[in-house]
Amino acid sequence: GAVVSQHPSRVICKSGTSVKIECRSLDFQATTMFWYRQFPKKSLMLMATSNEGSKATYEQGVEKDKFLINHASLTLSTLTVTSAHPEDSSFYICSARQLASSYEQYFGPGTRLTVT
Amino acid sequence: AQKITQTQPGMFVQEKEAVTLDCTYDTSDPSYGLFWYKQPSSGEMIFLIYQGSYDQQNATEGRYSLNFQKARKSANLVISASQLGDSAMYFCAMREGDSGGSNYKLTFGKGTLLTVNP
Numbered sequence: 144g145a146v147v148s149q150h151p152s153r154v155i156c157k158s159g160t161s162v163k164i165e166c167r168s169l170d171f172q173a174t175t176m177f178w179y180r181q182f183p184k185k186s187l188m189l190m191a192t193s194n195e196g197s198k199a200t201y202e203q204g205v206e207k208d209k210f211l212i213n214h215a216s217l218t219l220s221t222l223t224v225t226s227a228h229p230e231d232s233s234f235y236i237c238s239a240r241q242l243a244s245s246y247e248q249y250f251g252p253g254t255r256l257t258v259t
Numbered sequence: 260a261q262k263i264t265q266t267q268p269g270m271f272v273q274e275k276e277a278v279t280l281d282c283t284y285d286t287s288d289p290s291y292g293l294f295w296y297k298q299p300s301s302g303e304m305i306f307l308i309y310q311g312s313y314d315q316q317n318a319t320e321g322r323y324s325l326n327f328q329k330a331r332k333s334a335n336l337v338i339s340a341s342q343l344g345d346s347a348m349y350f351c352a353m354r355e356g357d358s359g360g361s362n363y364k365l366t367f368g369k370g371t372l373l374t375v376n377p
Contacts, residue, residue, distance in 0.1 A: 177364070186350065189366075234302060236304060238304070248306075248363075250296075250305075250306075252301070252303045253304075
């Protein structure tokens with residue numbers, strides 16, 4: 144099956160610093176990748192949709208200057224949390240859609256970000 | 260209005276018994292897809308089953324089946340012969356629009372925490 148990886152799986156950073164999270168599709172090309180945020184015991188909230196080679200589309204209420212998304216290739220998308228604050232602490236999950244029309248999104252294992 | 264409603268915050272089931280997790284949805288789009296995902300404590304999202312709005316038959320995948328009642332806008336997940344490893348959070352999700360379209364966002368429900376007792 145299709146595999147999506149995320150790196151790092153856990154990261155702790157200090158307030159004011161930036162942290163980058165990578166999402167890779169390992170065995171398929173992903174035209175579209177999605178970034179979700181999940182608070183403890185809560186549902187997944189879509190943050191943005193990124194298409195390879197174009198600007199990401201952000202959901203309402205998501206600060207695009209704070210959550211920078213780059214989808215430089217068909218197998219890699221990155222989410223950079225800039226000037227992180229403790230309220231940015233969360234579980235970030237990416238998913239990827241295959242090049243061919245498919246009803247499935249393949250999810251990465253998630254990245255737990257803690258901002259101290 | 261919420262697009263996906265899961266009314267059961269938590270459910271308990273005895274091992275080897277069947278359990279139904281409820282999901283209702285709201286959309287005016289005639290083309291949509293419904294998904295169920297399992298999220299164990301490790302956090303990964305595991306795809307379980309999919310039902311398209313035009314599918315005539317209820318979807319089944321091993322011990323998972325989807326009770327699709329289109330007129331009632333419900334898509335309940337049935338897990339047969341529950342196992343201890345089924346204990347996890349279960350999310351219902353919906354994609355509105357055609358699967359080949361460019362807009363392929365998933366909207367998730369709040370989830371149901373299933374606990375399987377030995």
